[in-house]
Amino acid sequence: MCQWPELAEAVPGLAGPMRRYLEQIDTVLRPGSVRNTDQALRSIATFLHQHHPEITSLDQVARAHVEGYKPWLAARPGRQQLASNATLAHRLGTLRMFFVRIDEWGWDEAPARVPMFPGDLPRQDHPLPKALDDPTAAKLLRAAHHDDRLLVRVTVEMLLRTGLRVSEYIALPANAVVLFGEMPWLHVPVGKLRDDRYLPLHPDLVDLIDRYRTTYVDPANPLLLPRESGRPADRHSVTRILNHAARTAGIGHIHPHQLRHTLATQAINRGMSIEAVAAMLGHHSLDMTLRYAKIANRTVADEYFAVTEKVDALYAQAGQLPADTLGPNMTRLSREHDRLLGNGRCNRPTALECAFECICETCTFFTTSIEFRPTLQAQYDDAVAKDQHHRAGTYRALLATITESEAS
Numbered sequence: 001m002c003q004w005p006e007l008a009e010a011v012p013g014l015a016g017p018m019r020r021y022l023e024q025i026d027t028v029l030r031p032g033s034v035r036n037t038d039q040a041l042r043s044i045a046t047f048l049h050q051h052h053p054e055i056t057s058l059d060q061v062a063r064a065h066v067e068g069y070k071p072w073l074a075a076r077p078g079r080q081q082l083a084s085n086a087t088l089a090h091r092l093g094t095l096r097m098f099f100v101r102i103d104e105w106g107w108d109e110a111p112a113r114v115p116m117f118p119g120d121l122p123r124q125d126h127p128l129p130k131a132l133d134d135p136t137a138a139k140l141l142r143a144a145h146h147d148d149r150l151l152v153r154v155t156v157e158m159l160l161r162t163g164l165r166v167s168e169y170i171a172l173p174a175n176a177v178v179l180f181g182e183m184p185w186l187h188v189p190v191g192k193l194r195d196d197r198y199l200p201l202h203p204d205l206v207d208l209i210d211r212y213r214t215t216y217v218d219p220a221n222p223l224l225l226p227r228e229s230g231r232p233a234d235r236h237s238v239t240r241i242l243n244h245a246a247r248t249a250g251i252g253h254i255h256p257h258q259l260r261h262t263l264a265t266q267a268i269n270r271g272m273s274i275e276a277v278a279a280m281l282g283h284h285s286l287d288m289t290l291r292y293a294k295i296a297n298r299t300v301a302d303e304y305f306a307v308t309e310k311v312d313a314l315y316a317q318a319g320q321l322p323a324d325t326l327g328p329n330m331t332r333l334s335r336e337h338d339r340l341l342g343n344g345r346c347n348r349p350t351a352l353e354c355a356f357e358c359i360c361e362t363c364t365f366f367t368t369s370i371e372f373r374p375t376l377q378a379q380y381d382d383a384v385a386k387d388q389h390h391r392a393g394t395y396r397a398l399l400a401t402i403t404e405s406e407a408s
Contacts, residue, residue, distance in 0.1 A: 001039075001042050001043060001046050002042065002045065002046045002049060003042070004019060004042065007042065007045050007046070007049060010049055011045065011048070011049050011055070011056060013056045013057030013058060013060075013109075014045050014048060014049075014055070014056075014057070014058055015045060016109075017058045017102070017107065017109040018041040018042075018045060018058070018098075021037075021041070021098060021101070021102065022034060022037060022038055022041070025037060036090070036094060037094050037098070039091070040091045040092075040094040040095050040098070041095070041098060043073065043091065043095075044069055044095055047068075047069045047072050047073070048061070048065060048069075051068065051072070052065055052068075057109065058102075058109040058110070058111065059108075059109055059110060059111050059112070060111075061111050061115055062111065062115055063115045065115065066115045066116055066120065070092065070120065073088065073091060073092070074088055085122045085123070085124050086124055088121075088122050089121045089122050089124050092116070092120055092121050092122075093121050095116065096114075096116040096117075096118075096120065096121070099111065099114045099115060099116055100114055128291060128294055128295055129258075129261035129264070129265070129291060129292060129295070130255075130258055130261060131258060131261040131262040131264070131265040131266075131292075131295060132251075132254070132258055132259070132261075132262045134266070136249075136251050137160065137262050137266070139249040139250070139251055140156060140160070140242075140245055140246060140249050140251060140254070141156060141157070141160060142249065143245045143246070143248040143249035144156035144157065144245045146248075147244075147245060147248065150211065150212050150215065150216070151212065151216075151225075151227065151228060151241065152241050152244060152245050153208065154208050154209060154212045154225060155169075155225075155233075155238060155241045155242065156241075156242060156245050156259075157205055157208055158205070158209075158225070159238075159242070159256060159259040159260070160259045160262060160263060161202060161205055161263065162186060162199050162201075162205075162263070163199075163259070163260045163263040163264060163280060163281050164188065164199075164260065165257070165260065166235050166238050166239075166256045166257070167235070168188050168189075169225070169233075169238065170223075170225075170232060170233045170234060170235070170238065171189065171223075172186075172188070172189075172223065172224035172225060173189065173222060173223065173224060174217075174219075174221060174222055174223060174224050175187075175224075176188070176189075176224045177201065177206060177209060177224070178198075183200065184200075184201040184203065184206045185198045185199065185200055185201060186198065186199045186200075186201050188282070195282070197279065197280075197282050199280060209224070209225065212225065213225075216228045216230075217230070218230055235256070238256055239255070239256055242254055242256055242259070260281070261292070263280075264277055264280075264281055264289070264292040265292050265295045267280070268289075268292050268293050268295075269295070274286055274289050274290060274293065277289050277292065368398055368401070368402065369402065369405070370402055370405075370406065372402075373399065373402055376395050376398050376399055376402070377395075377399065379391070379395045380392055380395035380396060380399060383395060
């Protein structure tokens with residue numbers, strides 16, 4: 001890929017406006033975003049310089065040039081392999097935004113019409129976050145607890161119990177732990193999304209931080225949790241620490257961000273609200289947080305097993321009746337096992353499976369109201385008296401629904 005001095009000399013009509021655009025976005029975007037944009041612009045400038053030398057100014061770029069650039073970009077080898085769909089989408093999306101913005105800004109150098117469309121971006125996969133399951137997370141935490149190096153324990157505990165990004169963890173200032181009333185909180189300064197937040201800290205984690213700082217950290221050090229030498233930790237040192245604990249636990253390689261995914265998944269599936277999880281993780285959009293709700297979703301599991309029970313009943317084979325069921329004892333069995341219905345009784349013996357028990361009351365289209373309370377109460381009492389727990393649970397839920405509707 002050509003560098004800007006070379007491009008500026010070869011095609012100043014392309015390099016000039018592109019570099020001016022970089023100067024503009026440098027005032028509002030993070031350095032990483034500016035670097036990515038720089039790469040995207042130099043990429044298409046290199047393509048045009050090599051394959052369309054007739055293009056001498058930006059306003060000459062047309063749709064046909066973009067259509068030639070896309071397969072050229074996809075075929076370029078990366079460090080180890082061809083670019084992924086995510087990389088192509090990011091590069092092409094950045095380029096499209098460049099054309100859209102200079103058109104909106106009314107630059108004289110802008111093409112007569114934006115030569116790129118949303119459809120130019122390849123569709124991306126959307127894999128779920130790779131969280132550790134509960135047994136694996138527990139193994140990791142136990143391994144960290146038994147490690148001779150206190151920094152291993154404090155690093156694993158902090159990332160697994162707070163959901164911090166690595167960049168946030170290594171940048172925590174020395175005064176990050178604060179008290180509001182009697183509750184310790186962790187102040188996470190402005191970071192990736194340009195805002196700060198507060199996280200509740202478990203007292204045991206506060207004690208662990210105090211132990212580490214008392215043992216290894218100079219009070220004058222500006223960081224909360226530097227390395228034992230006092231030097232700042234970095235992404236690579238944190239990854240090495242986590243994987244030391246992972247090897248001890250026998251769980252293979254892990255990435256620091258997996259601990260963030262793990263906390264979010266555990267919290268949602270144990271009843272924490274989406275809004276609270278979003279605030280804890282520092283998400284601006286609930287769409288980001290909702291991805292975690294798709295993992296081991298308890299609501300899906302509960303509804304699945306509720307439906308499975310009914311489907312199994314439809315597939316169940318009728319059991320063989322005891323020898324005394326058909327005969328003189330039929331009347332006795334009818335009295336012992338009859339079920340009170342809304343408009344009569346069912347004399348089905350318990351030994352004979354029924355695929356349709358309570359089928360109306362458990363149907364999604366079934367509704368009830370206060371005028372049916374006496375009937376439902378009688379059915380519930382009848383089920384309790386006969387130890388018919390499944391039926392009793394059904395009618396208990398229906399009675400509770402009526403009570404809730406009255407309260408509201």
